[in-house]
Amino acid sequence: MTKARERAEQLRQELARPYEGENLLEVRHLKKYFRTGSRFLPGKSGQSYIRAVDDVSFTVKSGQTLGIVGESGCGKSTTGNTIIRLLEKTSGEVYFQGHEISDMSKEEMEIIRPNIQMIFQDPYSSLNPRMRVFDIIAEPLRTHRVCKSEGELREQVLDMMSVVGLQPDYASRYPHEFSGGQRQRIGIARALALRPKLIICDEPVSALDVSIQAQVLNLLASLQKEFHLSYIFIAHGLPTVKHVSDRIAVMYLGQLVELAGTDELFASPCHPYTEGLLAAIPIPDPALRKERRSALLQGDLPSPANPPSGCRFHTRCAHCKEICEETVPAWREVRPGHFVACHFPVENGRGILERQDAAVK
Amino acid sequence: MERQTTLEVRNLNVYFKTAGGNRTQAVRNLSFQVGSGELLGIVGESGCGKSVSSLAIMGLLEFPAIAEADKICLMGTDISKNSREEMRKLRGSELSMIFQEPMTSLNPLFTIGAQLSDTIALHQECGKAEAKRRAVEMLEKVGIPRAEAVYKSYPNELSGGMRQRVMIAIALANSPKLLIADEPTTALDVTIQAQILELMRDLIQDSNTAILFITHDLGVIAEMADRVLVMYAGSIVEEADVMTLFHNCAHPYTQGLLDSTIKVHEIHDELRCIEGVVPSLRDMPSGCAFHPRCPYAQEDCRSQRPELRKTAEGHAVACLHPLRGRWNHD
Ligand SMILES: Nc1ncnc2c1ncn2[C@@H]1O[C@H](COP(=O)(O)OP(=O)(O)OP(=O)(O)O)[C@@H](O)[C@H]1O
Numbered sequence: 001m002t003k004a005r006e007r008a009e010q011l012r013q014e015l016a017r018p019y020e021g022e023n024l025l026e027v028r029h030l031k032k033y034f035r036t037g038s039r040f041l042p043g044k045s046g047q048s049y050i051r052a053v054d055d056v057s058f059t060v061k062s063g064q065t066l067g068i069v070g071e072s073g074c075g076k077s078t079t080g081n082t083i084i085r086l087l088e089k090t091s092g093e094v095y096f097q098g099h100e101i102s103d104m105s106k107e108e109m110e111i112i113r114p115n116i117q118m119i120f121q122d123p124y125s126s127l128n129p130r131m132r133v134f135d136i137i138a139e140p141l142r143t144h145r146v147c148k149s150e151g152e153l154r155e156q157v158l159d160m161m162s163v164v165g166l167q168p169d170y171a172s173r174y175p176h177e178f179s180g181g182q183r184q185r186i187g188i189a190r191a192l193a194l195r196p197k198l199i200i201c202d203e204p205v206s207a208l209d210v211s212i213q214a215q216v217l218n219l220l221a222s223l224q225k226e227f228h229l230s231y232i233f234i235a236h237g238l239p240t241v242k243h244v245s246d247r248i249a250v251m252y253l254g255q256l257v258e259l260a261g262t263d264e265l266f267a268s269p270c271h272p273y274t275e276g277l278l279a280a281i282p283i284p285d286p287a288l289r290k291e292r293r294s295a296l297l298q299g300d301l302p303s304p305a306n307p308p309s310g311c312r313f314h315t316r317c318a319h320c321k322e323i324c325e326e327t328v329p330a331w332r333e334v335r336p337g338h339f340v341a342c343h344f345p346v347e348n349g350r351g352i353l354e355r356q357d358a359a360v361k
Numbered sequence: 362m363e364r365q366t367t368l369e370v371r372n373l374n375v376y377f378k379t380a381g382g383n384r385t386q387a388v389r390n391l392s393f394q395v396g397s398g399e400l401l402g403i404v405g406e407s408g409c410g411k412s413v414s415s416l417a418i419m420g421l422l423e424f425p426a427i428a429e430a431d432k433i434c435l436m437g438t439d440i441s442k443n444s445r446e447e448m449r450k451l452r453g454s455e456l457s458m459i460f461q462e463p464m465t466s467l468n469p470l471f472t473i474g475a476q477l478s479d480t481i482a483l484h485q486e487c488g489k490a491e492a493k494r495r496a497v498e499m500l501e502k503v504g505i506p507r508a509e510a511v512y513k514s515y516p517n518e519l520s521g522g523m524r525q526r527v528m529i530a531i532a533l534a535n536s537p538k539l540l541i542a543d544e545p546t547t548a549l550d551v552t553i554q555a556q557i558l559e560l561m562r563d564l565i566q567d568s569n570t571a572i573l574f575i576t577h578d579l580g581v582i583a584e585m586a587d588r589v590l591v592m593y594a595g596s597i598v599e600e601a602d603v604m605t606l607f608h609n610c611a612h613p614y615t616q617g618l619l620d621s622t623i624k625v626h627e628i629h630d631e632l633r634c635i636e637g638v639v640p641s642l643r644d645m646p647s648g649c650a651f652h653p654r655c656p657y658a659q660e661d662c663r664s665q666r667p668e669l670r671k672t673a674e675g676h677a678v679a680c681l682h683p684l685r686g687r688w689n690h691d
Pocket residue numbers: 034035050052070071072073074075076077078079236304305
């Protein structure tokens with residue numbers, strides 16, 4: 001056996017076992033730049049970059065959910081797509097079970113790939129309309145030659161369908177015959193088929209109705225328990241992220257600005273942007289209607305092609321001082337497990353869990 | 362404060378002609394009213410008929426849609442039999458509308474200023490210079506920085522939030538009696554949504570405009586509405602003031618919607634979902650349209666269609682077995 005094949009075999013065996021470590025995934029200083037401007041004018045003059053992901057670091061703990069939240073265009077999908085190498089990174093490192101995967105050879109990556117799956121936002125375009133449900137779910141199993149016989153394949157597919165609550169007689173239908181929520185279940189069954197350890201959910205419920213959102217979120221939660229899954233859960237709205245996440249990372253213009261445990265983040269945010277995001281959530285109780293929201297953010301999102309200097313949030317920040325325009329704030333731990341990138345983190349951040357907090361104590 | 366009735370809709374029905382010569386019904390016996398200065402929220406899931414109803418009121422429905430109503434009264438005058446031309450005149454003055462995606466209603470070929478001052482000049486009978494002055498004033502009023510510069514720009518040069526502000530400026534330019542806002546913030550980022558909602562609250566605070574505010578987001582309803590209609594499968598299933606709706610709802614569907622909504626302000630929010638899916642127009646269940654999904658359904662719900670009935674002052678529900686205090690599990 002050659003050295004490479006020996007290594008591959010070792011990796012395969014290691015991945016077949018449950019992971020014992022704490023951090024299933026670790027992302028360090030990940031960058032993904034997109035080139036814009038003319039391809040025909042090489043050199044500095046005609047080129048600029050969209051820094052879609054610009055030095056992002058975080059970990060996903062085994063069996064837990066990390067939420068990533070931020071407004072449109074802040075780089076959430078690019079982060080997810082770069083982790084599973086739908087996109088190649090510009091720089092940085094990604095470790096899965098301690099193995100660096102962003103530079104891994106094609107052969108070794110094939111071994112890793114079944115362990116990391118993705119669920120997409122749009123249940124309409126992410127499923128091939130010309131394939132039957134059975135084949136959609138079976139496709140990854142076939143690609144990775146997991147099943148020894150057609151009978152075993154059939155058994156596994158039907159098993160996955162029942163896990164996500166799809167009746168077995170749906171197997172021969174086409175995606176267009178299903179509602180949005182059902183299509184999302186098909187996408188989930190497909191993602192689960194290879195028994196992954198990590199699923200990256202990119203806005204899995206954003207396109208669904210409220211009552212169907214709840215069905216899918218509850219399903220994801222019960223699957224997590226059953227299969228000891230870890231999730232990266234991407235959404236632009238804090239409510240869904242709060243519901244599913246153990247920890248939440250807040251992203252703004254390609255960078256993380258804050259990361260903390262979910263309750264901590266909602267009760268006492270430290271970054272002015274997080275505070276603004278929280279203040280912006282409509283609260284579904286008219287008794288708590290706010291007269292005036294002083295923490296409401298003003299202004300528009302700047303373009304990621306030309307982000308502001310220093311702290312990228314400074315153009316909208318009420319606490320902005322001179323240093324914010326010049327110096328990029330460092331990413332630091334202000335409380336155990338609570339990270340923030342701000343020169344002047346808010347001391348008693350205005351969360352929206354205060355009332356209950358007081359009531360509980 | 363005594364409210365004058367701005368809009369009264371009685372028995373609005375909307376049908377779609379299908380290829381086979383049949384017709385499906387998208388809106389069924391819709392009746393409601395909204396008073397001056399009042400914000401009436403309409404909430405319901407995708408396809409329940411919110412947009413179709415508002416287009417019918419505006420006279421904007423096109424074939425294969427057919428709208429029929431006993432009456433649609435605007436300030437006491439029935440407009441349901443109006444000609445296209447008469448409706449066109451009303452729109453932009455007495456009646457106006459804000460859509461979800463502002464690009465669909467802004468013309469990409471004309472500047473913001475041209476579109477706004479045209480609307481003003483057309484209905485306020487003033488000269489060009491005066492229309493421009495009022496247009497810039499309107500842009501400032503909706504919180505647009507550098508209004509003079511924005512006046513000269515084209516829609517695609519503005520962000521989504523800015524475009525929605527422009528739409529609001531156009532919609533409110535002629536102080537309409539009735540404004541229909543169909544998901545005006547759904548396509549926007551949360552921080553921009555909050556700005557737009559805040560702006561709308563400010564602008565309507567001391568105006569007499571009656572507003573129909575359509576959304577699928579109960580959070581937005583809780584922040585904005587005085588009174589609420591809940592729609593399911595083309596019908597109103599519950600009507601109540603906003604406090605009653607959130608704290609004392611009587612229809613199982615309303616309760617299901619509230620249970621499915623994530624409560625950001627509570628530590629442990631359990632999500633209960635409504636099983637099943639919204640029925641399609643071609644395949645409406647018999648009796649109560651909600652019965653296949655309703656946890657309280659009984660035998661009679663399969664055959665008998667519940668009418669919208671008043672249960673208390675300002676509270677009406679269309680259910681054979683309405684909830685009484687069963688909701689309130691906290
Ligand atoms: N293939 C690409 N080429 C060039 N620019 C891109 C590409 N993909 C994304 N971008 C840009 O990178 C930035 C981040 O995009 P991304 O899709 O990651 O955002 P997002 O946070 O997922 O937003 P949304 O909430 O709208 O899905 C955006 O400015 C986007 O326009």
